[in-house]
Amino acid sequence: xxGVTQTPRYLIxxxxxxxxxxxxxxxxHRSVSWYQQTPGQGLQxxxxxxxxxxxxxxxxxxxxxxRQFSNSRSEMNxxxxxxxxxxxxxxxxxxxxxxAQETQYFGPGTRLLVL
Amino acid sequence: xxxVTQIPAALSVPEGENLVLxxxxxxxxxxxxxWFRQDPGKGLTSLLLIQSSQREQTSGRxxxxxxxxxxxxxxxxxxxxxxxxxxxxxxxxxxxxxKLIFGQGTTLQVKP
Numbered sequence: 001x002x003g004v005t006q007t008p009r010y011l012i013x014x015x016x017x018x019x020x021x022x023x024x025x026x027x028x029h030r031s032v033s034w035y036q037q038t039p040g041q042g043l044q045x046x047x048x049x050x051x052x053x054x055x056x057x058x059x060x061x062x063x064x065x066x067r068q069f070s071n072s073r074s075e076m077n078x079x080x081x082x083x084x085x086x087x088x089x090x091x092x093x094x095x096x097x098x099x100a101q102e103t104q105y106f107g108p109g110t111r112l113l114v115l
Numbered sequence: 116x117x118x119v120t121q122i123p124a125a126l127s128v129p130e131g132e133n134l135v136l137x138x139x140x141x142x143x144x145x146x147x148x149x150w151f152r153q154d155p156g157k158g159l160t161s162l163l164l165i166q167s168s169q170r171e172q173t174s175g176r177x178x179x180x181x182x183x184x185x186x187x188x189x190x191x192x193x194x195x196x197x198x199x200x201x202x203x204x205x206x207x208x209x210x211x212x213x214k215l216i217f218g219q220g221t222t223l224q225v226k227p
Binding site: 004033035042043044045048055056058088090092101102103104105106107108109111 | 213
């Protein structure tokens with residue numbers, strides 16, 4: 001089975017721009033979660049989707065948004081980019097709607113650099 | 116608010132040593148405690164998941180324990196190898212919020 005895939009792997013943007021990241025979960029997995037990883041704050045939960053519905057949300061500003069499609073693929077969008085948004089964005093998938101209550105399988109991440 | 120702490124932040128050991136990584140959490144209301152491994156610039160690999168009703172889990176040379184009452188978990192690595200060099204992260208799933216809360220990680224270096 002193919003693992004979780006994320007595209008693009010690397011991205012350079014400038015302040016004020018917006019960006020869309022994509023995540024394809026493991027086949028059959030319907031829960032997708034997104035995390036931001038920075039050296040200062042570590043790994044922080046962004047949001048979780050199951051069956052196209054956002055089930056949980058972290059403490060991030062409204063500039064961060066996401067969605068999930070009927071095939072379970074998910075996208076996250078960051079508008080009006082700030083320097084502090086530079087980070088590794090990780091996506092994780094799991095089988096059931098309980099999300100973090102079971103083993104999560106992570107993708108390789110998208111490294112975003114905001115200049 | 117759940118907080119997860121990992122000590123030490125970094126650890127260097129010679130090959131073959133047995134070692135213990137520590138994780139503590141402030142709120143005992145958890146569904147589970149998970150240990151992950153992260154190689155530089157890569158995503159996370161799940162190592163072990165301990166349900167809140169369990170005391171420990173084992174996989175090969177890895178053994179993780181959970182003591183909910185004291186808010187502690189340990190990851191024991193037996194007979195360490197250079198390939199074990201990575202950052203190890205623990206994460207607790209809060210039963211109040213359903214969110215996975217991560218520690219800052221322990222970066223392990225195993226020297227040949």
